[in-house]
Amino acid sequence: MTSESAPIFARGVRKHFPGSERPALDGVDLTVRAGRVCALLGGNGAGKTTMIRILTTLTRADEGVVRVAGWDVRAEGTRVRASIGLVGQYAALDEVLSARENLELFGRLAGLDRRRARERAGELLGTAGLQEVGRRPVGSFSGGMRRRLDLATSLITIPAVLFIDEPTTGLDPQARRELWSSVRALTAAGTTVLLTTQYLDEADALADDVVILREGRVIAEGTPGDLKKLVGEPRMELREPTLEDVYMHLHEGVAAS
Amino acid sequence: MTTTISTAPVRTHVWREALILAGRTLRHWRARPVGFAIQVFFPVLVILLMGGLLGGAIAGSAAQYILFVIPGVLAFTMLSGIETTMIAVTTDATRTVTDRFRSLPISPGAVLLGRVLADMLTSAVELVVITLAGLALGWRWENGVLPALAAYGLLLWLRFGLLWVGVWAGLRVGSPEAVGAVQLLSWPIGFLSTVFVQPSTMPPWLGAIAEHNPLSATASAVRELFTGVHLQGLTWAADHALLFALVGPLVLAAVFCPLAIRAFQGLSR
Numbered sequence: 243m244t245s246e247s248a249p250i251f252a253r254g255v256r257k258h259f260p261g262s263e264r265p266a267l268d269g270v271d272l273t274v275r276a277g278r279v280c281a282l283l284g285g286n287g288a289g290k291t292t293m294i295r296i297l298t299t300l301t302r303a304d305e306g307v308v309r310v311a312g313w314d315v316r317a318e319g320t321r322v323r324a325s326i327g328l329v330g331q332y333a334a335l336d337e338v339l340s341a342r343e344n345l346e347l348f349g350r351l352a353g354l355d356r357r358r359a360r361e362r363a364g365e366l367l368g369t370a371g372l373q374e375v376g377r378r379p380v381g382s383f384s385g386g387m388r389r390r391l392d393l394a395t396s397l398i399t400i401p402a403v404l405f406i407d408e409p410t411t412g413l414d415p416q417a418r419r420e421l422w423s424s425v426r427a428l429t430a431a432g433t434t435v436l437l438t439t440q441y442l443d444e445a446d447a448l449a450d451d452v453v454i455l456r457e458g459r460v461i462a463e464g465t466p467g468d469l470k471k472l473v474g475e476p477r478m479e480l481r482e483p484t485l486e487d488v489y490m491h492l493h494e495g496v497a498a499s
Numbered sequence: 500m501t502t503t504i505s506t507a508p509v510r511t512h513v514w515r516e517a518l519i520l521a522g523r524t525l526r527h528w529r530a531r532p533v534g535f536a537i538q539v540f541f542p543v544l545v546i547l548l549m550g551g552l553l554g555g556a557i558a559g560s561a562a563q564y565i566l567f568v569i570p571g572v573l574a575f576t577m578l579s580g581i582e583t584t585m586i587a588v589t590t591d592a593t594r595t596v597t598d599r600f601r602s603l604p605i606s607p608g609a610v611l612l613g614r615v616l617a618d619m620l621t622s623a624v625e626l627v628v629i630t631l632a633g634l635a636l637g638w639r640w641e642n643g644v645l646p647a648l649a650a651y652g653l654l655l656w657l658r659f660g661l662l663w664v665g666v667w668a669g670l671r672v673g674s675p676e677a678v679g680a681v682q683l684l685s686w687p688i689g690f691l692s693t694v695f696v697q698p699s700t701m702p703p704w705l706g707a708i709a710e711h712n713p714l715s716a717t718a719s720a721v722r723e724l725f726t727g728v729h730l731q732g733l734t735w736a737a738d739h740a741l742l743f744a745l746v747g748p749l750v751l752a753a754v755f756c757p758l759a760i761r762a763f764q765g766l767s768r
């Protein structure tokens with residue numbers, strides 16, 4: 243398989259929002275191979291959300307080649323959208339409708355007929371652990387419940403490529419672990435996942451590949467293992483380096499240069 | 500969990516999708532019946548308040564004034580519909596629901612068309628409620644059914660023109676709070692028209708402004724269609740209310756529909 247036909251392929255992506263002093267993305271390359279989980283790691287303003295929005299056709303890049311599921315995001319937007327699921331940084335749900343009505347609405351929009359949409363909503367409420375509250379308006383949901391419903395909404399038809407922007411921000415430790423296991427179940431089913439995170443342990447636990455973004459540039463990439471080797475031998479403490487060490491190491495390097 | 504990878508169809512069906520999205524608004528009514536009832540009965544309250552408080556002073560008696568003001572309130576309700584449209588559009592945009600719609604393999608036009616269908620239906624319900632209240636208060640269309648239907652057509656035509664202003668403004672303002680300003684503005688626009696009072700009772704310069712208000716054109720044209728009586732105006736515009744009521748919304752739509760579509764496409768910048 244050539245890398246251009248990889249589920250996620252981006253070369254030289256540049257995005258400069260009008261009025262901001264530096265580009266949000268400054269020549270980003272990113273390839274994610276089929277069935278892998280890639281974590282886009284970076285601090286606030288690193289450009290993670292902008293990258294996800296470009297890959298999901300929501301924002302147009304100024305420059306660069308971007309292909310998702312084999313299709314060009316610009317020329318074949320609808321085909322891209324038919325192959326992806328998106329869980330944005332902020333839950334995108336109808337607050338007035340119930341959880342079930344939200345799922346039915348998005349099921350209908352995905353092309354299911356009324357009966358099938360109702361069945362699928364029931365299944366997804368079950369998987370998300372929301373059967374009990376399925377009839378409650380989403381406006382009354384906690385952050386974690388919204389997050390789970392938001393994920394369920396993007397799984398009405400199992401997407402070939404799933405994008406999750408900061409999946410576990412605001413979740414308690416147990417909910418985080420549950421979300422991780424749903425992501426793993428998806429990749430077992432063949433879905434390719436790109437997630438963004440500010441948490442190194444999350445990237446460590448979940449990702450096959452890690453790409454570290456800083457001020458719109460990729461400053462390091464590799465498997466969590468590769469990246470840990472960057473730090474070299476454990477120094478003071480007798481323990482394995484963590485991604486946290488890698489991150490601090492890279493930051494010191496960047497700051498010094 | 501299924502192991503099939505989605506091969507969702509790439510053909511989009513703009514009408515089907517728009518109807519599903521419009522159906523979402525109907526579900527909002529069902530989820531919030533009280534809010535919906537307040538919205539729909541508010542114009543009736545305006546009729547009763549204006550009639551009871553000012554009717555005697557303006558027209559000699561409340562009953563007399565109510566006959567005058569009902570067509571005006573029908574037109575005014577089409578103007579205040581902008582607010583309904585803006586709230587819906589900005590709420591979806593700020594809650595990122597619009598982005599989720601934009602990330603689905605549906606026709607981009609369906610999102611806007613769904614809004615149009617939902618808001619036109621809401622306004623039609625408002626017109627029915629005001630009409631029923633009017634009938635209960637003794638108002639009648641005296642000029643036959645066809646002209647009356649034409650009058651309702653003109654009212655919805657005004658709503659259609661204004662709807663695009665609402666979509667455009669809703670996409671531009673960026674916060675539901677800003678809609679409050681539009682809500683406030685609709686009152687001076689309403690008062691500076693033939694909706695509530697005859698311009699002949701205003702100072703001539705103010706009357707002339709009022710008669711050139713697009714809202715006046717529809718209010719006067721609708722009065723003419725309901726009563727069959729041509730009302731002599733102060734200005735050429737007032738004498739050709741029907742023409743203005745047809746052309747005004749057309750101009751609004753011609754200007755603001757492309758702007759609204761541009762603003763919607765501009766979300767991807």
Ligand SMILES: Nc1ncnc2c1ncn2[C@@H]1O[C@H](COP(=O)(O)OP(=O)(O)OP(=O)(O)O)[C@@H](O)[C@H]1O
Pocket residue numbers: 259260262265266284285286287288289290291292293331440
């Ligand atoms: N619509 C926009 N208009 C102007 N600037 C923007 C816009 N969206 C993002 N930016 C800027 O682009 C840069 C990258 O933002 P982005 O949201 O991609 O970062 P992020 O890595 O997702 O951050 P966070 O962790 O805070 O979510 C920031 O400097 C941000 O201010």
Ligand SMILES: [Mg+2]
Pocket residue numbers: 290291292331407
């Ligand atoms: Mg972000």
